[in-house]
Amino acid sequence: MRLKIIAGILLAAFFGLTLAGCQTEGKAQAKKPEIRIAEQYGLAYAPLQIIKEKKLIEKNLPQIEVTWRQLGNTTAIREAMLAGELDVGFMAIPPFLIGWDKGMDWKIACGLSSTPVGLVANKDDIQSIKDFTPKDKIALPQPGSVQHILLSMACEKLWGDPKRLDNLLVTLDHPDGMNALLARREVSAHFTTPPYLFKELENPGMHQILDGREAMGEDFTFVVGVATAKFYQDQPEVYHALLKAIEEALSFMEKNPAETRRILADAYQIDENELQKYLDHPDTDYSMEVKGVMKFADFMQKNRYINRKPANLEEVLWK
Amino acid sequence: MKNKDSYGKKTKTRLLWIIVFLVIWETIAQSRTFPEAIFPSLPVIAKALGDSVVSGEILLQTGWSLALILQGLLVGLAAAVLLSSLAVRSRIFDGLVDTLTAIAHPLPGIALLPLIIIWFGTGTLAILVIIVHSVIWPMILNITTGFRAIPPIYKETGLNLGLNQVRIIKDIMIPASLPYVLSGIRIGWARAWRALISAEMIFGAVGLKGGLGWYIFKQRVFMDTPGIFAGLFVIVLIGIVVEDCVFAAFEERTVKKWGMI
Structure with a gap:
């Protein structure tokens, strides 16, 4: 008996909330x-x-x-x-x-x-994407982002395999990615945009190894x-x-x-x-x-x- | 016998409610009130789950997550037992552990993330640190409470029998406080899951070793809503299995058998 009452209350609350949701939507349109x-x-x-x-x-x-x-x-x-x-x-x-x-x-x-979009590396022995070893990690905002697609394009051009570096990726948003790059621990490269790109390049030893236009092969929005x-x-x-x-x-x-x-x-x-x-x-x-x-x-x-x-x-x- | 009946009854009501939820879900999905990208129907979710099981991806990621959690839990449990034993034996240590817990317990692991990235990087070690951080403090609270609730006569008996300190902890204090320790582990397990999934969703390799949280995040960025539900389903399933089988069985064989609860 008690179960039924609780179930009833839950169902009523559920439909009540759904209806309330529809109502506010209706109001917004009239505004x-x-x-x-x-x-x-x-x-x-x-x-x-x-x-x-x-x-x-x-x-x-x-x-x-x-x-x-x-x-x-x-x-x-x-x-x-x-x-x-x-x-x-x-x-x-x-x-x-x-x-x-x-x-x-x-x-x-x-x-x-x-x-400008650029891949910045913090190790001297990484001068191009060819030089990444399985120990390196590349930070970028997320898979499916423009940075990820640009990197895949560069990989396809070089090796014919767009997913070649996918195992090295770490997702970090731009500020965290910059911190990780500057900390010089696991992350050895960061694919980013200004102002982070310029701030990173101001630090000694940081250098850009790939830019967006180079990867894409043409200008893009x-x-x-x-x-x-x-x-x-x-x-x-x-x-x-x-x-x-x-x-x-x-x-x-x-x-x-x-x-x-x-x-x-x-x-x-x-x-x-x-x-x-x-x-x-x-x-x-x-x-x-x-x-x-x-x-x-x-x-x-x-x-x-x-x-x-x-x-x-x-x-x-x-x- | 009576125990088994109540267990069966619990399973039955649980099944009933799960079926009710599924029916409500499917009704809403079939009514097409929401676009499929927001509210996918059950067959679509089942297919996404099936696909990722067949490709092996979800199993691999789940295995990875479970291995990490197990490590984190064990390290956290060992450290918590050690710190709690020290705390109940010495007033100075008690103060230290108490202060540490007061400072660290309210800090969510995710809030420490920026620091953890700088100190430990973004790999396995960083995730382990977050897990240990989220399990150790509630475990310490539970274990010290358990240790303190032991009647002094138990320990004195042990001393009279000439047991050394390690055996007193191992053979008297832990069994005598097992209900507390167990609920500490339960809380720790739940906390560890949450910490792990959040940490994995924030960073993790795009490649093979990202864990279940990473799997869900990847479905999200590629807008695969049924895939997100597939990941959530696995999390729920593991939660129920661990609670109903592992913890329940352990309880059955220890504290219930000993008549403690």
């Missing part, structure tokens, strides 16, 4: 226009700091409510977008393709930046903006306001270098001179053009990281 955007940490996301600081989305759509979230990795962004908590996420192309392959209803809205189908279809005016804001941020960065430097130095807690050096790097480029999707897709499908690939770029691009 004023809003956009929820996720970004990650790093200079590759610089135009977004300008949009935030200058309130460029609000400028174009005064009544809008903008929510910014900074998440530690792409997987978390993808999961939040799957759960309907985010409208737009900024990430690299390979994690986007993994989601697309698994049936996520999303497409690329625009490019955001290209940035590092960060793209990805929007869910629901957002694109239900709120086209907000979608276009976002694109316009990015466009304005890019031209602002070009026209007002001094103020840009000040805003970014503030946002990233980096010294202004150092920041200028990063921005002047030949591989740093902010642009809305999307480059490299098909090359990533070809490689990832060929090596079974994804099961299907888009027939052409337009298939994964909103417009």
Whole structure:
């Protein structure tokens, strides 16, 4: 008897919660226009700091409510977008393709930046990826990340085997990876982006043995903006306001270098001179053009990281 | 006989509830309220589990995780017994162990991760350190409580019989406090599992030796939701097997047989 009562309470609580969940969703739709955007940490996301600081989305759509979230990795962004908590996420192309392959209803809205990506080694006898021994470990953000795919590309080129170094990988986020590299214990190389890349190279004995463009064989967009189908279809005016804001941020960065430097130095807690050096790097480029999707897709499908690939770029691009 | 009946009854109600959960799960999955990437149905999960068993990956990773846990538990248990024996015999040591426990017990292993990476790297040693850290403090608390609950006359009898210190610990104090030690090991085991899975999910080789936590993490980054559930299923299964078979059997053969509980 008592069991039945408990079961009844549990079931009631369960359905009650489910219904409550549906209700809040209904309310959110009736509310004023809003956009929820996720970004990650790093200079590759610089135009977004300008949009935030200058309130460029609000400028174009005064009544809008903008929510910014900074998440530690792409997987978390993808999961939040799957759960309907985010409208737009900024990430690299390979994690986007993994989601697309698994049936996520999303497409690329625009490019955001290209940035230096480099594999930094801390041992003198490692001068290229050929020199890794089974005792070495290579730190990178996670399997399936752009860094992992780039390393696989380099391995395929050299040995014809993209998974050759997979047994050496350790996943660490950028700050932990940098600490591990500088500690010179097990981790002998770290695949990373600015500002970590530049900070690591400032240390004696650290040298870069591979860069992203070399591995890829061509220029590619590092960060793209990805929007869910629901957002694109239900709120086209907000979608276009976002694109316009990015466009304005890019031209602002070009026209007002001094103020840009000040805003970014503030946002990233980096010294202004150092920041200028990063921005002047030949591989740093902010642009809305999307480059490299098909090359990533070809490689990832060929090596079974994804099961299907888009027939052409337009298939994964909103417009 | 009576014991066996209650054991069978427990298994029956447990099975009943598991079936109820599975039916609710499948109903929700079949209703297609949620996309499959969020809420996969049971056959899909079973297939993911089957695939990874056939490929041998999940077994390999589970074996690796279990081996690590066993090592961590043994080291933790030995250290806890040693520290607890010292603590009950000397006031100075008691103060030391008490202070150490007060400092370290509330610290989650994962909070120490950045330090552990710098000090011990990211390999097996680092994971072992995290496991030992998470099991040793609750075990010490349990074992010292157990040691203190032993009537002094037991120990005095041992001394009268001329037993040395090691034998007093081994033959009198540990058996006499076994219910406490056992619950310490139980807590330690649960803590070790959690610490291990979290540590493995944070770092671990992409290659063969990443453990079960790594297996789940890998399914996550490649967005294979059924695979995540396959990994979780294995964790639950091992938890139930260890609790219902290993611990229960050990209890049956020791403290229950001796009439202690």
